Amino acid sequence: MERFINTILIGISGGSIYGLMALALVLVWRSTRVVNFAQAGQAILSTYIGYVVISHTNNYWLAFPVAVISGALIGALVDILLIRIMVKRAHQGPVAAIAPVIATLGLLGLIRAVVGLIWGGDLRQFKLPVTNHGFTFGHTTIPFAPINLLIVVITFLVMLIFALIFQRTNLGLALRASAYQPEIARLSGIRVDLTRTIGWAFAGSAGAIAGILVTPTNYLAPNSLDLLLVSGFVAAVIGGLESLVGAAVGGLILGIGLAFVLEYVSSSLAFPAAFMVLIAVLLVKPAGLIGSKRSRNA
Amino acid sequence: MLRKNGGRNQLRANLIFIAIGIVLFLVSNRVDELRVYQGATVAVYVVAISSIILLTGYSGQISLGHGALMAVGGYAAVLSRNDWHAPVWLSFVVAVLAAALFGAILGVAAGRLSGPYLAGTTLALAVGLPSLANQFSVLGGEQGLNYDVGQPPLSLGQDFTQYHWYFWIAGLAALVMTWLVHNVLGSRYGRNWRAARSNPTAAALAGIHIGRSKILAFTISAGIAGLAGALLAMTLSLVTPSAFPLALSFAIVTGAVLAGVTLLTGSIVGAVVLVAIPELTDALATHLGGSERVTANLPGLMMSALLIVSVLFFPNGPRLFRR
Amino acid sequence: MSGLVITNLEVNHGAIRAVRNLSFTVESGQLAAVIGANGAGKTTLLRALSGLKHVHAGNATWHETSIINKKPENLVRSGIVHVSDGKAVIPELSVKENLALSGIWRKDKKDVARATTEVLDLFPILAARLSQSADSLSGGERQMLAIGRALIARPSLLLLDEPSLGLAPLIIEQIFSAINSLRHTYDLTVLLVEQNATSALQIADIGIIINLGELVTVGPSHSLLNDPALRAAYLGY
Numbered sequence: 001m002e003r004f005i006n007t008i009l010i011g012i013s014g015g016s017i018y019g020l021m022a023l024a025l026v027l028v029w030r031s032t033r034v035v036n037f038a039q040a041g042q043a044i045l046s047t048y049i050g051y052v053v054i055s056h057t058n059n060y061w062l063a064f065p066v067a068v069i070s071g072a073l074i075g076a077l078v079d080i081l082l083i084r085i086m087v088k089r090a091h092q093g094p095v096a097a098i099a100p101v102i103a104t105l106g107l108l109g110l111i112r113a114v115v116g117l118i119w120g121g122d123l124r125q126f127k128l129p130v131t132n133h134g135f136t137f138g139h140t141t142i143p144f145a146p147i148n149l150l151i152v153v154i155t156f157l158v159m160l161i162f163a164l165i166f167q168r169t170n171l172g173l174a175l176r177a178s179a180y181q182p183e184i185a186r187l188s189g190i191r192v193d194l195t196r197t198i199g200w201a202f203a204g205s206a207g208a209i210a211g212i213l214v215t216p217t218n219y220l221a222p223n224s225l226d227l228l229l230v231s232g233f234v235a236a237v238i239g240g241l242e243s244l245v246g247a248a249v250g251g252l253i254l255g256i257g258l259a260f261v262l263e264y265v266s267s268s269l270a271f272p273a274a275f276m277v278l279i280a281v282l283l284v285k286p287a288g289l290i291g292s293k294r295s296r297n298a
Numbered sequence: 299m300l301r302k303n304g305g306r307n308q309l310r311a312n313l314i315f316i317a318i319g320i321v322l323f324l325v326s327n328r329v330d331e332l333r334v335y336q337g338a339t340v341a342v343y344v345v346a347i348s349s350i351i352l353l354t355g356y357s358g359q360i361s362l363g364h365g366a367l368m369a370v371g372g373y374a375a376v377l378s379r380n381d382w383h384a385p386v387w388l389s390f391v392v393a394v395l396a397a398a399l400f401g402a403i404l405g406v407a408a409g410r411l412s413g414p415y416l417a418g419t420t421l422a423l424a425v426g427l428p429s430l431a432n433q434f435s436v437l438g439g440e441q442g443l444n445y446d447v448g449q450p451p452l453s454l455g456q457d458f459t460q461y462h463w464y465f466w467i468a469g470l471a472a473l474v475m476t477w478l479v480h481n482v483l484g485s486r487y488g489r490n491w492r493a494a495r496s497n498p499t500a501a502a503l504a505g506i507h508i509g510r511s512k513i514l515a516f517t518i519s520a521g522i523a524g525l526a527g528a529l530l531a532m533t534l535s536l537v538t539p540s541a542f543p544l545a546l547s548f549a550i551v552t553g554a555v556l557a558g559v560t561l562l563t564g565s566i567v568g569a570v571v572l573v574a575i576p577e578l579t580d581a582l583a584t585h586l587g588g589s590e591r592v593t594a595n596l597p598g599l600m601m602s603a604l605l606i607v608s609v610l611f612f613p614n615g616p617r618l619f620r621r
Numbered sequence: 622m623s624g625l626v627i628t629n630l631e632v633n634h635g636a637i638r639a640v641r642n643l644s645f646t647v648e649s650g651q652l653a654a655v656i657g658a659n660g661a662g663k664t665t666l667l668r669a670l671s672g673l674k675h676v677h678a679g680n681a682t683w684h685e686t687s688i689i690n691k692k693p694e695n696l697v698r699s700g701i702v703h704v705s706d707g708k709a710v711i712p713e714l715s716v717k718e719n720l721a722l723s724g725i726w727r728k729d730k731k732d733v734a735r736a737t738t739e740v741l742d743l744f745p746i747l748a749a750r751l752s753q754s755a756d757s758l759s760g761g762e763r764q765m766l767a768i769g770r771a772l773i774a775r776p777s778l779l780l781l782d783e784p785s786l787g788l789a790p791l792i793i794e795q796i797f798s799a800i801n802s803l804r805h806t807y808d809l810t811v812l813l814v815e816q817n818a819t820s821a822l823q824i825a826d827i828g829i830i831i832n833l834g835e836l837v838t839v840g841p842s843h844s845l846l847n848d849p850a851l852r853a854a855y856l857g858y
């Protein structure tokens with residue numbers, strides 16, 4: 001029983017991170033109809049910027065906002081410099097449909113190379129904001145540690161803020177309208193291009209938060225968030241790729257599921273398990289478990 | 299009109315393939331070892347890129363995970379050779395079959411997916427599958443497994459080196475594979491793929507089974523990637539998880555995009571560029587002072603920049619190679 | 622000259638020349654019905670005027686200011702509002718949110734509230750459904766919502782694309798009488814694209830008949846209604 005609860009706790013902590021990454025992917029997908037594979041690159045660049053702040057000030061809580069703001073700026077820049085051109089140049093021919101995906105892939109490679117050029121490829125330790133030594137109750141120490149609690153709490157707050165922005169503010173309304181029906185939004189006087197850039201900035205900051213939260217429990221390297229990109233994608237697909245709530249729930253489902261596989265089956269099966277979940281969801285319930293009406297073949 | 303010229307075009311294409319083979323043979327005897335090794339790598343890329351051309355340019359599906367399929371082929375070739383003592387050619391066949399089988403399973407899912415889902419699923423494969431090998435001792439873990447295709451036959455002469463031998467095998471395999479792909483693309487299947495890609499509704503009405511057609515394309519493409527994986531293992535003399543990094547999957551997509559995605563002859567151009575970029579950036583890095591950081595990242599930088607530029611500005615290949 | 626002045630307008634869809642050498646004038650405060658068969662270029666004309674479509678040649682001015690090849694959102698903000706065809710609502714949003722869309726960029730929030738009340742008075746059925754999703758509305762209700770949203774932007778030039786499309790006669794009558802009363806209350810200039818020629822001409826001041834992208838005739842609507850040749854050729858009876 002104790003082991004069961006511990007596994008769930010660890011799963012929630014891991015799933016929070018997946019959910020944040022999924023949120024970043026969903027935000028961009030909704031506004032631009034592109035799965036932004038460069039998200040891992042944008043997040044790692046933001047995390048490295050946070051790392052620079054830490055190495056100068058030794059203060060995680062200064063690095064955190066810096067990374068988040070950098071993430072937002074990077075996201076906005078990517079939209080302005082790459083995606084706008086991409087959207088404007090209406091392509092035809094065999095590559096047309098997949099050109100945006102390939103472009104984000106190229107961007108992932110580009111950012112990784114730039115990060116490698118600046119900081120090198122070696123693995124770096126990242127300062128822990130709070131201890132990763134598990135909570136102790138009497139004589140037992142559980143695997144769930146203050147750092148995990150911090151991850152869960154911050155993720156919860158971030159999701160709450162996003163939910164409030166999206167549901168309660170004019171900006172959120174503009175973001176949703178521009179995502180669903182850009183033309184009608186335009187004809188209602190909304191600056192859709194600007195709104196989309198803001199969406200990319202939000203996505204960038206969500207990815208950056210995922211990066212700077214998960215890195216202290218792991219290590220920092222130019223490719224250290226690649227697996228997170230995949231998990232985030234799986235979580236987003238579980239959640240239906242369209243829905244912000246779905247992203248959060250998808251993250252939790254995947255996180256808890258993987259925690260159980262790791263704990264009760266084998267630690268080497270995490271990736272195949274995640275991959276199987278992805279294939280199974282896509283085949284059995286293509287609209288996601290928390291599905292929307294839109295078709296997967298759109 | 300197409301039909302009437304078909305025979306003559308076919309003959310011409312065959313002659314071109316033979317001519318390329320002869321030229322390569324003559325050139326390989328006149329250049330140094332490094333160039334021969336690079337030639338072998340070009341051949342590997344030609345095979346890998348043509349698998350993407352078939353999949354993306356003709357069937358309209360995307361795969362960011364062909365590096366993983368190459369890994370399947372590479373490991374299958376090595377295991378069949380090491381464990382069953384299969385002859386080299388047979389180990390190649392095993393590689394093709396194993397990767398094709400894997401691709402068929404994937405293709406069943408892929409046939410029902412499109413765009414972002416397919417891209418994400420195959421990307422997941424590229425990220426995760428090779429590292430899976432670390433966890434199974436039969437696959438040799440991090441160190442990988444050796445792959446020995448044997449010495450070149452003595453009849454080829456004393457100074458016929460191992461790399462020449464690799465080049466011959468890879469070059470021949472690439473030539474045969476390109477010829478096969480060329481024929482498949484010109485066949486009924488190729489036409490069906492194109493029809494299904496450009497107008498699925500019309501194609502379905504014309505009696506083409508879209509789903510099946512996509513799965514077939516994915517299977518064939520995976521098989522070709524499997525061969526590329528076996529050839530890569532041969533040139534490296536071993537398979538390791540790190541031989542099939544994410545960057546490999548990206549590189550072959552880049553090569554295909556550079557090649558214009560629809561033209562098979564473009565695969566040679568794409569492959570040469572893929573081999574030339576590290577060479578050029580190495581020279582550039584040395585020139586710049588050659589820190590390890592620069593050498594390690596300049597190729598990725600160039601390659602990604604090239605990919606972005608070409609997909610933004612020449613989405614259907616540089617005008618140069620367009621018919 | 623004030624009002625909407627269109628001179629030698631040319632709009633292409635690739636090789637298709639959808640609007641050719643089109644010129645006409647709509648005086649400020651007039652309601653102009655644009656009549657033409659399917660494919661005549663009516664929608665293309667409206668899309669060009671609202672900035673959704675690139676204009677290749679010619680000009681269109683509204684109160685002496687050129688409005689072609691501008692950003693749609695800026696045109697909306699300067700009072701040119703286009704209600705596109707096919708019940709232009711966002712089904713994923715609630716009725717209230719659909720209405721709120723054209724208010725969020727406006728500075729005068731008091732007037733937004735006033736405009737919203739006016740719209741809900743004009744179409745009381747929307748008031749009862751504010752929190753429902755627009756997806757749940759009937760075709761007629763969606764059209765009312767689309768027009769209502771346009772009104773909240775406080776337009777001076779309203780471009781309506783086939784508001785009667787697919788609606789029952791009773792509802793059509795309701796929509797048309799709403800349009801007719803609106804333009805008097807708000808002193809609107811209206812360009813009303815319609816297949817439903819007779820009903821449109823009955824509330825219009827002038828009629829503009831186009832065919833294959835070109836102007837056939839423009840004139841007072843009652844004279845168009847009474848011209849037997851035109852009736853046979855373009856009004857279909």
Ligand SMILES: Nc1ncnc2c1ncn2[C@@H]1O[C@H](COP(=O)(O)OP(=O)(O)OP(=O)(O)O)[C@@H](O)[C@H]1O
Nearest residue numbers: 634637639657658659660661662663664665666816
């Ligand atoms: N997006 C497009 N791409 C290519 N051609 C188009 C496009 N939209 C319209 N056309 C063509 O332009 C011409 C005018 O079309 P338009 O939609 O403006 O006509 P319409 O008068 O609104 O017709 P309807 O009464 O059917 O709505 C037609 O020949 C049509 O086929």
Ligand SMILES: [Mg+2]
Nearest residue numbers: 663664665706
């Ligand atoms: Mg129309």
